Amino acid sequence: MSLPFISAADVALRLDAAAAAGALEAALAAGLDPEADPPRGVLELEGGQLLVMPSAAGAHAAVKLVTVGGDPRVQGVCVVFDAATLAPVALVDGIALTNLRTPAVSALAVRLLAAPGARRLLVFGRGPQARAHAEALALEHVDLVGRNAPADLDDLVAAADVICCCTTAREPLFDGALVADHAAVVAIGSHEPDVRETDDALARRATVVVESRASALREAGDVIAAIAAGALAEDELVTLADLVGGRAAVAPGRPRLFKSTGMAWEDAVVAGALV
Numbered sequence: 503m504s505l506p507f508i509s510a511a512d513v514a515l516r517l518d519a520a521a522a523a524g525a526l527e528a529a530l531a532a533g534l535d536p537e538a539d540p541p542r543g544v545l546e547l548e549g550g551q552l553l554v555m556p557s558a559a560g561a562h563a564a565v566k567l568v569t570v571g572g573d574p575r576v577q578g579v580c581v582v583f584d585a586a587t588l589a590p591v592a593l594v595d596g597i598a599l600t601n602l603r604t605p606a607v608s609a610l611a612v613r614l615l616a617a618p619g620a621r622r623l624l625v626f627g628r629g630p631q632a633r634a635h636a637e638a639l640a641l642e643h644v645d646l647v648g649r650n651a652p653a654d655l656d657d658l659v660a661a662a663d664v665i666c667c668c669t670t671a672r673e674p675l676f677d678g679a680l681v682a683d684h685a686a687v688v689a690i691g692s693h694e695p696d697v698r699e700t701d702d703a704l705a706r707r708a709t710v711v712v713e714s715r716a717s718a719l720r721e722a723g724d725v726i727a728a729i730a731a732g733a734l735a736e737d738e739l740v741t742l743a744d745l746v747g748g749r750a751a752v753a754p755g756r757p758r759l760f761k762s763t764g765m766a767w768e769d770a771v772v773a774g775a776l777v
Contacts, residue, residue, distance in 0.1 A: 505590055505591070505592055505593050506591075506592045506593070507592070507593045507594075507595075508592055508593065508594040508595065508776055508777070509595050509598070510595045510597070510598035512595075512776075513594070513595060513598040513599065513602055513776060514598070516776050517602060517772070517775055517776055518602075519602060519605045519606045519609050519634070519637070519638035520606075520609065520638070521775070522602055522603060522606035522609075522772045522775065523606040523607070523609040523610040523613065523638075525606075525771050525772060525774075525775040526603075526606060526607060526610050526768060526771050526772070527610050527613075527746055529559055529560065529767075529771045530742060530743045530746040530747070531746050531747065532560070534559055534560075534743075534767060534771070535743070536713050536714040536717070536741065536742075536743060536765060536767050537714045537715065537716055539557050539714065539716075539717065539765055539766050539767050540556060540557075540766070541717075541720060542554070542555055542693065542717075542721070542765075542766070543555070547569070547571075549569075549571055549572055550569055550570050550571015550572055551569065551570045551571060552567065552568070552569050553566075553567070553568045553569070553570065553578075554566075554567060555567075555568070555765075555766035555769060556766055557765070557766035557767040557769065557770040558585055558770060559767055559770035559771040559774055560585070560771070560774055561584065561585055561586070561774060562582055562583065562584065562585055562591075562770060562773065562774035562777060563582075563583040563584075563585050563588075563770060564580050564581065564582045564583065564594075564766070564769055564770040564773045564774070565580065565581050565583075565766075566578060566579075566580040566596055566599065566600075566766065566769045566773075567579055567580070567581070567596065568596050568597075568600070574597075576597055576600070577596070577597060578596030578597060578600075579593050579594065579595065579596045580593070580594040580595075580596050580599050580769055580773050581593060582594060582773045582774065582776075582777050591777055592773075592776075592777050594773050594776060594777075599769060599772060599773055599776070600764070600769070601630055601631065601634055602634075602772060603764075603768045603769055603771075603772040604631055604634070604635075604690055604762070604764060605631070605634040605635045605637070605638035605639075606638065606768075606772065607690075607713070607742075607762055607764075607768055608635055608638065608639070608666065608688045608690060608760070608762065609638045609639060610742065611686075611688060611711060611742060611760040611762070612639055612664055612686055612688065612760075614711075614742070614745045614746070614752070615686040615709075615711065615745075615752055615758040615760060616663065616664055616686045616758075617663060617684040617685070617686070619663075620641060620663035620664055620686070621641055621642040621643055621663060622641065622642070622643045622645075622661055622662050622663045622664070623636065623639055623641040623643065623644045623645070623662065623663070623664045623665075623666065624644075624645045624647065624658050624659065624661075624662035624664070624665045624666070625644065625645070625646050625647065625665075625666045625668060626647050626665070626666065626667045626668060626669050626671075626675050626676075626699070627646075627647075627648070627666075627667070627668035627669040627691070628646055628648045629668065631668040631690065631691075632646060632666070632668040632669075635666045635668055635688070635690075636666075639664060639666070641663070641664060645658050645662075655676065656676075656677070656680055659676045659677070659680045659681060660680045660681070660682060661682075662681075662682070662685055663682070663684070663685055663686070664685065664686050664687075664688070665681065665685060665686070665687045665688070666687075666688045666690070667687070667688065667689040667690065667691055667699035667700065668690055668691055669691045669699060670691060670692070671691060671697075671699050672692075672696075672697045672698075673698070674698060674699060674700055674701035675699050675700070676700075676701075677701065677703060678700060678701045678702070678703035678704025678705070678706075678707065678708075678757075679703045679704075679707075681704055681707070681708075681757045682757070683755055683756060683757060684757075685757050685758070686757070686758045686759075686760065687700060687704065687708070687757060687758065687759045687760070688760045688762065689724050689759070689760070689761050689762065690762045690764070692723055692763075693721040693722070693763040693764055694721065694723055695720065695721055695722070695723050695726050696723055696726075696727075697723040698723040698724040698727050699724060700724045700759060700761075702727070702728050702731045702733035702734075703733075704757065704759055705724070705725075705728035705733045705734045705759065706728070706733040706734065707756055707757055708756060708757040708758055708759040709740060709752055709753050709756060709757070709758045709759070710725065710728075710734055710738060710739055710740065710759045710761065711739075711740045711741065711742060711745065711758060711759065711760045711761070712725060712739055712740070712741055712742075712760075712761055712762075712763075713741065713742055713762055713763065713765050713768070714741060714743075714765065715736070715739050715741065717763050717765055718739060718761060718763065719736065721763040722761045722763050724759070724761045725739070725761055742760075
């Protein structure tokens with residue numbers, strides 16, 4: 503068997519973040535249920551972890567296999583299957599897929615959550631995901647913050663219309679009390695239950711949106727810690743599917759926090775669109 507390999511260069515040619523976000527929104531509108539995704543499989547290895555992420559979406563099923571902790575830090579592939587015949591149809595560069603679908607999910611969230619006329623984007627992080635988010639969201643003014651935070655960080659937070667957290671930080675990056683009432687915050691840096699990029703002050707003020715309630719309560723440290731602290735209740739969580747399906751709306755006059763852990767259904771949708 504010789505499967506077509508969709509390389510990183512092929513991914514860049516075939517699909518951009520805006521088109522991928524459109525595919526994700528269409529899948530949710532068609533009734534895809536993120537709550538049905540199986541939990542992410544994690545195998546501990548001597549040098550790090552192997553993550554196994556299977557899901558089905560429309561005409562395709564996919565299994566992404568990713569290692570974390572090597573050199574480079576994240577490596578992997580995604581195997582795509584025809585959902586009807588069950589035959590494998592392609593291999594996709596797993597890192598290129600992740601680097602596309604993650605900002606695409608964030609772009610969809612920002613499309614649903616950002617205030618009209620948003621123009622100022624603040625990005626925490628300077629790695630591939632930070633750059634990909636700056637490109638995918640395409641706001642007029644972008645500030646990038648690395649490990650050495652600038653002296654005017656509080657002012658940057660207060661002035662931002664959209665804030666993206668794309669880091670490996672294990673503690674909150676900024677004071678959530680400074681976030682503007684109209685702002686949207688996206689946190690994508692971790693899928694670990696004891697790691698967070700945002701604080702209780704933001705969770706207490708914000709409409710909190712997740713990919714699925716089950717995955718958020720399993721893996722989203724920003725959500726889990728806020729619930730444990732009494733800053734957020736489980737029944738307050740809103741999902742992207744709720745927003746796309748019109749079953750929930752964003753409350754006016756308060757910030758919006760989208761916490762993403764990255765889910766297999768997103769890989770399956772985007773990989774299917776690539777195929």
